[in-house]
Every structure is written in structure tokens, then in C-alpha cells.
Amino acid sequence: MKSIPQELVERLASVRSIGVITGAGISAESGIPTYRGAGGLYDDPEEGQRAIEALSGETLLKDPDRTWKVLRDIARHAQGAEPNPGHLALAEWEDRAERFALLTQNVDGLHHQAGSRNVIEIHGNIKRVNCLRCSYQEALPAKALLNLECAPKCPDCQGVLRPKAVLFGEMLPEEALRRLEEEFHRHVPDLLLLVGTTALFPYIAFPAQIARAAGSLVVEVNPEDTDVTYLAEFALRGTAGALLPPLLAAFGGVAQEKGQAQGPK
Ligand SMILES: [Zn+2]
Structure with a gap:
């Protein structure tokens, strides 16, 4: 298992709300060729x-x-593609966070299949x-x-x-844009996680800029550097399937310790 920097583990302790943005990388790990590519x-x-x-x-x-x-x-x-450990970790994370929103550029529905609920499919399904x-x-x-x-x-x-x-040359769905604004602009999440996305589109890069300006924790999970790496306080190099489960465990570990500390003495 990949290890998560101790400094990041400590920062996760104060995270209450989480926003996640996923791109083609996480689907590619499930064997899905990118539709936009x-x-x-x-x-x-x-x-x-x-x-x-x-x-x-x-x-x-x-x-x-x-x-x-x-x-x-x-x-x-894409036949037979299933959610991978990265998708599953994100679904579990939603159950543990006080507030959670997942914006995806993928059209394959794998986040829903993994059990994620508050999913904004900005490019449709x-x-x-x-x-x-x-x-x-x-x-x-x-x-x-x-x-x-x-x-x-x-x-x-x-x-x-x-x-x-959303086909090439078409507008983004209005309802998805409205929810994007609500979940990522109006309520800036404590933690913004960028997973497997090159953040080519302004509507993907903008939430990261807002989060960073607001002092939120911005973490990137991607095998390589991207156009938004400069906004990430922590850039974790590797796949979603390899990095999200230990990241979730780090978050859960902190939450558990807190729960014990707050419990009856
Ligand atoms: Zn008809």
C-alpha cells in the first residue's frame, strides 16, 4: 500500500466537508477508454x-x-468494466464526511455503480x-x-x-452547472480532491482555484503532473486505485481517534 505523508494525515483531522473532482484517469483504471479522447x-x-x-x-x-x-x-x-478500489473508496468516504460532493467528467456511471450518491455528472451519462x-x-x-x-x-x-x-460542441447541462456552483463555489469544501483529471476545462480548474484561495486543503491524486498541480498542497503520484484507499484509511483513522477522544471518559 502507498503511504500518505504524515503532514497530510494530520491536516485531514480538521476536514469536515469534502469535494472531489474526477476525470478520465479513474475510469481508465477500470479499463474504460475515454469518451472525450x-x-x-x-x-x-x-x-x-x-x-x-x-x-x-x-x-x-x-x-x-x-x-x-x-x-x-x-x-x-468498456464492456464488463467495474468500479475499481478508487471508486469504492470515494463511495465509502461519502458515508463518513459531514458534507460530500463528487463532480465527475466521466459519462460511464461507475461512481453511481460504486455507491456514490451526491454525484454531479457534468458531461452527462x-x-x-x-x-x-x-x-x-x-x-x-x-x-x-x-x-x-x-x-x-x-x-x-x-x-x-x-x-x-454532452457531445462535442454542446452546452453543459444546466442542472449540473447549478449543483457545481452550489457544492464547489458557494460552499467551498474543506478538502478538495482532484483525481485522475488534467483539469483542462475552466469549470474544472476554477473550483480548485477557489478552494485554494479560501485556504482549503487541495490534494491531487494523479500518476503525473497536470495543469492544476500548482494549486495542490499535496500532489500524490500514483493511481486512484492505489492511493484513495490509504487516503480514506488515513481520514477514517483520524475520525476514529477523535470519536474516542470525545467519548465518555
Ligand atoms: Zn419520443
Whole structure:
């Protein structure tokens, strides 16, 4: 097991509220190719570029079959992926913290699957669909997605279904943005944990800047340096699966000691 710096263990003692931001890295550890990096799925870079074009809001409206075939390919590569120890540690952490919010850029639903509850899916969820014509929305059965040859149709009105994921060139979902602001801007968490994200997008880097300016503890968990490393007081180098369980244990250990200290003498 990786060890957590003693200074960080001590700082965790005063943490009451936790905000976590996860990116493609934690999903990659479960064997999921990144949807936004869809190009990586294909050996030929040109083919990769075409896949990214296919995953745009524009293509979905003009040629939904093309978009859905790429989504199917991504789903085939991700087949059988399960939450890893990093996902599971985050879910357990939520039970122990007074306040907990998890913002993810991943569209695979693995945080929900691991048991996390207060999850903000800023790029949506690829496993859910809604109709472009009527109000129908549902979870798309995995089997249907893996075997499709054209865009799935709405059972109510035969309109084209779309994934409830943010495609290239599309706006972020309003509800997710509202919750992001509530959980990360209005209530700045005592601890902000950046996991497996390069924080390329301003809406990912901004909460880290706010947390740092507010004097919160900012911790990065990533195998390599990223654009937000400079904001992290502690940059832990390694995978989420290797680092989050001992980090959770460090937090739990402190909480337990405190509980004992406050108990009847
Ligand atoms: Zn419909």
C-alpha cells in the first residue's frame, strides 16, 4: 500500500466537508477508454478524428446513426468494466464526511455503480437516453447499445433517441452547472480532491482555484503532473486505485481517534 505523508494525515483531522473532482484517469483504471479522447480507440489517427466528429451535437442531428455507431464502439471497449478500489473508496468516504460532493467528467456511471450518491455528472451519462421529439427518457439496456446498427428509436413516438451525455460542441447541462456552483463555489469544501483529471476545462480548474484561495486543503491524486498541480498542497503520484484507499484509511483513522477522544471518559 502507498503511504500518505504524515503532514497530510494530520491536516485531514480538521476536514469536515469534502469535494472531489474526477476525470478520465479513474475510469481508465477500470479499463474504460475515454469518451472525450475517443481518438485513442482507433489505431489510425484519421479514423480517431472522424470518431470525434461523429460525437458532436451537429452530427447527431444530421446523421444520428454515425454518432451511435461510435458510441457502440466505445461501449464495446468498456464492456464488463467495474468500479475499481478508487471508486469504492470515494463511495465509502461519502458515508463518513459531514458534507460530500463528487463532480465527475466521466459519462460511464461507475461512481453511481460504486455507491456514490451526491454525484454531479457534468458531461452527462452515456447509459441514459432521451427522445429528441418527446419527453421519453430511460436507461438504455447495455445489450441494446452493444448490438445496435443504427440510432435507437423512441418506443413512444419513434423519434431518434440521444444519449444524455454532452457531445462535442454542446452546452453543459444546466442542472449540473447549478449543483457545481452550489457544492464547489458557494460552499467551498474543506478538502478538495482532484483525481485522475488534467483539469483542462475552466469549470474544472476554477473550483480548485477557489478552494485554494479560501485556504482549503487541495490534494491531487494523479500518476503525473497536470495543469492544476500548482494549486495542490499535496500532489500524490500514483493511481486512484492505489492511493484513495490509504487516503480514506488515513481520514477514517483520524475520525476514529477523535470519536474516542470525545467519548465518555
Ligand atoms: Zn419520443
